[in-house]
Amino acid sequence: MTTVEQRAGQCPATHFDYSPIRPVGAYRAKAQALRDDGTPLWVNTQSQGFWMVSDPELVKEVYMNYELFRVDSVTAVDPDLDPSQLLVPLNINPPDHQKFRSLLNPWFSPASVARREAVMRENLRNLVSGFSGLGRVEAAREYAAKVPVLNLLSFANMPIDLAERLIDLVDTFMAGFSGAETPVGEDGIRPGMTSATDEINALMGSVIADRRHNPLDPDMDLFTSLVQAEVDGRPLTNAELTGIGLIYVVGGMETTRAQLGWLMYHMAKFPEDRRRVLADPALLTPAIEECIRYYTVIWGVGRKVGLDTTWHGADLRKGDMVYALNSVFNCDTRRFADADSFILDRKPGPNLSFGRGPHSCIGMHLARTQLRLAFEEWHRQIPEYSIEEGAELFERGSEITIQSLPLVWQPA
Numbered sequence: 001m002t003t004v005e006q007r008a009g010q011c012p013a014t015h016f017d018y019s020p021i022r023p024v025g026a027y028r029a030k031a032q033a034l035r036d037d038g039t040p041l042w043v044n045t046q047s048q049g050f051w052m053v054s055d056p057e058l059v060k061e062v063y064m065n066y067e068l069f070r071v072d073s074v075t076a077v078d079p080d081l082d083p084s085q086l087l088v089p090l091n092i093n094p095p096d097h098q099k100f101r102s103l104l105n106p107w108f109s110p111a112s113v114a115r116r117e118a119v120m121r122e123n124l125r126n127l128v129s130g131f132s133g134l135g136r137v138e139a140a141r142e143y144a145a146k147v148p149v150l151n152l153l154s155f156a157n158m159p160i161d162l163a164e165r166l167i168d169l170v171d172t173f174m175a176g177f178s179g180a181e182t183p184v185g186e187d188g189i190r191p192g193m194t195s196a197t198d199e200i201n202a203l204m205g206s207v208i209a210d211r212r213h214n215p216l217d218p219d220m221d222l223f224t225s226l227v228q229a230e231v232d233g234r235p236l237t238n239a240e241l242t243g244i245g246l247i248y249v250v251g252g253m254e255t256t257r258a259q260l261g262w263l264m265y266h267m268a269k270f271p272e273d274r275r276r277v278l279a280d281p282a283l284l285t286p287a288i289e290e291c292i293r294y295y296t297v298i299w300g301v302g303r304k305v306g307l308d309t310t311w312h313g314a315d316l317r318k319g320d321m322v323y324a325l326n327s328v329f330n331c332d333t334r335r336f337a338d339a340d341s342f343i344l345d346r347k348p349g350p351n352l353s354f355g356r357g358p359h360s361c362i363g364m365h366l367a368r369t370q371l372r373l374a375f376e377e378w379h380r381q382i383p384e385y386s387i388e389e390g391a392e393l394f395e396r397g398s399e400i401t402i403q404s405l406p407l408v409w410q411p412a
């Protein structure tokens with residue numbers, strides 16, 4: 001089969017590795033440069049080569065044309081999904097996708113999230129109390145990463161003492177997902193990512209086994225409800241259940257951690273914005289929406305081409321990968337006035353941070369609620385703070401996560 005590069009035609013080639021750790025702001029600057037260049041479709045020669053989609057309208061098409069753009073793999077540099085890394089329902093194509101999605105929807109609805117708010121708030125209040133007297137914390141790990149893990153563990157009635165281990169495992173998993181720190185060996189395996197996935201799967205497998213033998217109230221416990229659920233008149237297989245467990249852990253933790261890291265970074269770096277929100281709490285919701293747009297965490301999504309066709313002049317072949325850039329959509333000047341500025345009270349417009357179409361993020365209400373509670377509970381105890389002088393800040397690629405964020409304040 002010919003490579004994407006050999007079929008580039010009029011499509012310009014570029015070699016841009018979207019995974020490494022770079023200085024903070026580098027990936028946003030790259031998205032802006034791609035926008036300003038205006039080329040709609042590139043051939044990116046990274047890895048096996050893939051089509052990189054930067055025109056906002058085409059990015060939307062990739063999400064919506066799910067018959068052509070399949071979710072058999074959602075990693076542009078990795079066309080062949082390792083079965084142990086199956087994410088359910090993300091790696092299930094419509095129409096079967098809906099069968100799994102409908103089992104999960106009730107758990108992530110606004111009403112269901114609201115019922116959990118008091119527990120989440122208490123988790124966060126205790127977390128902040130643990131370091132508020134110290135005057136310094138490395139907020140990327142000790143706050144942004146801990147907030148979602150504590151909430152997800154209590155949400156699923158899992159032991160809280162798994163938090164530290166899960167943070168490490170998800171870190172290793174994500175580094176491998178982006179190819180950043182555990183490059184593919186000659187055997188095609190990323191050792192760190194594989195062992196992290198195996199351990200997360202084993203851990204979620206034991207939760208699932210436990211819920212089979214010691215069921216909790218299925219109206220109150222996600223994994224009890226799932227082991228008792230059916231699709232097409234049969235129970236879910238172990239692979240399907242662990243696939244849900246895996247995305248619950250990695251999808252739920254890393255993205256929220258990244259977004260909260262950016263919210264804290266922004267509020268520390270721009271104290272005038274922070275003070276405006278503290279003076280007028282009604283600004284918190286638009287500020288969170290702007291953070292979700294401006295600091296786009298999922299730089300782009302991958303899809304696998306389902307059939308040979310010509311698409312906007314590109315000679316697509318079944319099995320090619322495409323990479324559709326949310327980040328360019330989110331800084332489109334036709335959609336967002338003054339798109340390169342963070343406007344605290346911007347009237348929210350539809351962005352692509354939570355995706356679009358059948359696979360749009362099921363956890364968006366949970367994520368937004370956690371961001372709001374995390375802002376409120378931090379500032380209740382630490383209203384004034386700044387980034388430690390001299391700190392050099394870096395972000396990981398692919399899923400754009402700030403690597404460390406040392407914050408300092410005057411303890412009360």
Ligand code: HEM
Pocket residue numbers: 074088089090091101247248251252253255256259297298301302352353354355356358359360361362363364366367
């Ligand atoms: C700010 C935080 C979050 C961001 C930016 C985010 C972003 C996204 C995006 C862009 C997608 C679409 C991926 C694609 O189409 O390839 C997605 C899907 C998904 N997200 Fe999130 N997410 C966040 C939080 C969460 C949370 C808290 C959970 C649950 C615990 C979650 C669970 C999922 C699941 C299960 C899917 C797949 C949905 C499907 O295939 O139907 N996410 N997310």
